[in-house]
Amino acid sequence: MSNTFNPDTPNIDAPAIEPPTTDPPPHPFEVSFASRVHRLPPYMFGRINNSLYQKRRAGDDVIDLGMGNPSDPPDPVVIQKLADAAADPGNHGYSKSNGIANLRREVAGKYHRKYGVRLDPEHEVIACLGSKEGFSHMCLALMGPGDTAIIPSPYFPVHMYGVILASGNVVALDVADSEKFLSNVAYTCENMTPVPKVLIVNYPHNPSSAVIEPEFFVEVVRLAKKYGLMVIHDFAYADVAFDGYQPPSFLSAPGAKDVGVEFTTMSKGYNMAGWRVGFCAGNAEMIRGLGTIKGYYDYGMFQAIQIAAIVALRATEATVENQSLIYQGRRDALVSGLRRLGWNVTPPKAGMFVWAEVPEPWKSSMSTMDFAMKLLEEGNVAVSPGSGFGTAGEGYLRMSLVENEQRLRQAVRQIGKCLSQSKTPACT
Numbered sequence: 001m002s003n004t005f006n007p008d009t010p011n012i013d014a015p016a017i018e019p020p021t022t023d024p025p026p027h028p029f030e031v032s033f034a035s036r037v038h039r040l041p042p043y044m045f046g047r048i049n050n051s052l053y054q055k056r057r058a059g060d061d062v063i064d065l066g067m068g069n070p071s072d073p074p075d076p077v078v079i080q081k082l083a084d085a086a087a088d089p090g091n092h093g094y095s096k097s098n099g100i101a102n103l104r105r106e107v108a109g110k111y112h113r114k115y116g117v118r119l120d121p122e123h124e125v126i127a128c129l130g131s132k133e134g135f136s137h138m139c140l141a142l143m144g145p146g147d148t149a150i151i152p153s154p155y156f157p158v159h160m161y162g163v164i165l166a167s168g169n170v171v172a173l174d175v176a177d178s179e180k181f182l183s184n185v186a187y188t189c190e191n192m193t194p195v196p197k198v199l200i201v202n203y204p205h206n207p208s209s210a211v212i213e214p215e216f217f218v219e220v221v222r223l224a225k226k227y228g229l230m231v232i233h234d235f236a237y238a239d240v241a242f243d244g245y246q247p248p249s250f251l252s253a254p255g256a257k258d259v260g261v262e263f264t265t266m267s268k269g270y271n272m273a274g275w276r277v278g279f280c281a282g283n284a285e286m287i288r289g290l291g292t293i294k295g296y297y298d299y300g301m302f303q304a305i306q307i308a309a310i311v312a313l314r315a316t317e318a319t320v321e322n323q324s325l326i327y328q329g330r331r332d333a334l335v336s337g338l339r340r341l342g343w344n345v346t347p348p349k350a351g352m353f354v355w356a357e358v359p360e361p362w363k364s365s366m367s368t369m370d371f372a373m374k375l376l377e378e379g380n381v382a383v384s385p386g387s388g389f390g391t392a393g394e395g396y397l398r399m400s401l402v403e404n405e406q407r408l409r410q411a412v413r414q415i416g417k418c419l420s421q422s423k424t425p426a427c428t
Contacts, residue, residue, distance in 0.1 A: 039164050045388055047370060052382050063411040065399040066382040068206070068352045070271045072323065075316040078272070078308050085304035095300035098291050099127025099279075101296055103306045106313040107264075107279050115249040123284040124257065126291055129301055131236055131263040131278035134290065136162040137297065138261070138280065141289035142198055142230060143168035150199040150229075154386065154393035156206045159234065163198075171196060174392055175205055178212045182219050189227040199224060199260075202234040203248050207389050207398040208355045209348035211245065217253035224259035230286065231260025239269025239320050241350040242328040251282055261286045268352060269320040270312050276301060277309045327352060330401040330408055337412030341419075354399045355386075364420070368394050379418030381411045 048066065055062050073079070085091050098104070104121035111117040119125055128134030135158055143149065143166040151159045153172035163170050171192070189195050201220060203212045217233075224231050233250035241247050250262045261282035267273035280290055284343045300306075334354050335347045344357045355364070362371050372385040384400075386393030403411070 013211065016187075016319060036165050036167060036404075040161060047369070048376060048382060048385070051373065051376055055376070055380070056339060060380055062243055062376070062380045062382055063403060063407055063414070064382045065403065065408075066384045067402075068268075068400045069402055070268065070273050071351075071402045071404075072271045072326065075319040075393065076302045078270070078312045079313060081311040082304055082308035085307040088304070091303040091307065093303075095303045095306065096299040097270060097294045099125075100303065100306050101299060103127055103310050103313075104279075106310050107281065110313055111249070111281060115252045117249060117251045118285070119251075124287060125279060126294070127280045127301065127306065128263070128278040128280055128286050128290075128294075129293055129298060130267065130276040131234065131265040131280075132158050133276070134263055134278050134280045134294075135159075135232065136165065137293045138232060138263075138286070138290045138321075139163050139166040139168065139198075140287070141293045142166075146194070147198070148192070148194070148196040149200055149202045150188060150196050152181070152202050152205060154207055154389035154396075156202060156234070156389065157201050159202065160390070163200075168198075172390060172392070175202075175208060175210050178210070178216050182216070182223065185223055186227075189223070189229070195227055196229060198232060198299055199229040200232045200234070201250070202236075204237040204241070204350035206234075206236065206351060207353055207384070207386070207393065208396075209351045209353055211247065211349045214248040214252065217248060217256065219252045219261055220250070221253050223257045227257065229259065230283075231256070233260065233262040235262050235264050237268055237351040238264055240324050240327055242324065242331060245349040247350050257282050257284075259283065266309060266312060269323055270316065271323065272309070272312065275309070276303050277305060312323075312361065327401050330403070330405055333405040334399060334401065334408045334412065337409055338415075341412065341416050352401050354401070356397045356399055358395055358397060359385075359419075364394050368396065374399060375415055375418060378421070379414040381414050381418075 108119040265278040368385040384398040386396035
């Protein structure tokens with residue numbers, strides 16, 4: 001037998017090719033966000049929230065007037081109903097994403113009692129996981145690339161970024177003068193191509209606490225019909241008003257249901273912020289669009305919460321009215337204290353906030369953000385800088401009324417002491 005080497009015959013005894021002794025240089029794994037995420041700015045309140053967290057970890061007693069997070073409990077009857085409903089095994093399955101029928105009927109009942117508005121609970125009312133969720137998903141239902149919304153300025157962040165996350169564009173108009181706001185809406189529609197698709201309004205306004213009278217919404221409906229605008233009214237502070245003022249519902253204006261919807265919530269007047277119970281009511285086709293989006297995103301809220309919300313709407317109106325009186329007392333305590341310090345503050349007629357102009361010489365010498373940080377770091381009082389609500393908010397602070405009157409007076413004392421100890425602010 002020949003032992004001549006044949007290169008075409010495989011040698012099964014030969015060792016396998018040696019693997020490389022080192023791995024190739026690693027390539028960093030990249031997470032690529034959608035363009036809509038890149039359109040979001042850095043979170044404006046992150047710096048304040050981080051400092052607040054660090055100070056509290058260190059044991060400092062910080063009075064937090066930054067977030068409108070109610071500190072009072074719901075009516076005991078509502079809590080008891082939640083407990084009873086949660087004990088029922090039948091309430092723990094998936095619920096309808098548009099809300100159970102009895103809850104929608106109760107919302108329609110409240111609109112009829114309080115505003116004289118008749119709503120079809122089957123087609124003109126939908127329950128949301130808080131009004132913020134509903135608003136954001138309504139933007140997804142109505143808007144897309146190339147669409148524009150008119151929003152109030154200064155703006156509550158979701159009014160701006162709910163539109164942006166839906167790939168829409170924004171025109172922000174100053175709300176300080178309601179007549180000028182309406183005039184600017186008309187001017188924008190006359191001079192912009194394509195005409196804006198959605199008009200977003202918010203009264204009582206967050207953050208500025210601006211309010212309007214019913215005639216305002218009559219004109220909104222007229223403009224909406226003239227220019228083909230769909231209207232979204234954020235009515236989050238419907239249940240918190242002072243000195244006899246009654247915030248009007250957009251839906252009470254003649255023809256409002258033809259052109260728009262209104263969002264309400266149980267977070268504020270009912271002290272149910274963490275429960276996430278909100279509603280959208282009005283134009284049936286817009287409600288249908290929101291329901292379509294929600295059907296893909298969620299299975300509705302926990303049914304026990306919906307049952308408790310029915311009791312809250314049906315049986316606690318007196319408690320809600322009393323809560324407004326509590327907020328009014330807190331408003332008076334904070335406003336009078338700030339005025340004694342020389343601040344220029346207008347008492348709000350509604351809402352959970354005081355919109356306070358930064359006093360001189362601080363207003364001219366540092367940004368609103370830096371001033372807010374000063375109050376936090378040196379005075380142990382947290383507030384929201386107006387710049388967090390857009391450039392129109394620069395020069396103002398938003399102070400919430402969630403602390404009791406004693407704590408609010410203490411906050412004023414700490415602010416006064418903080419500012420008196422540094423008479424000459426550094427320029428920025």
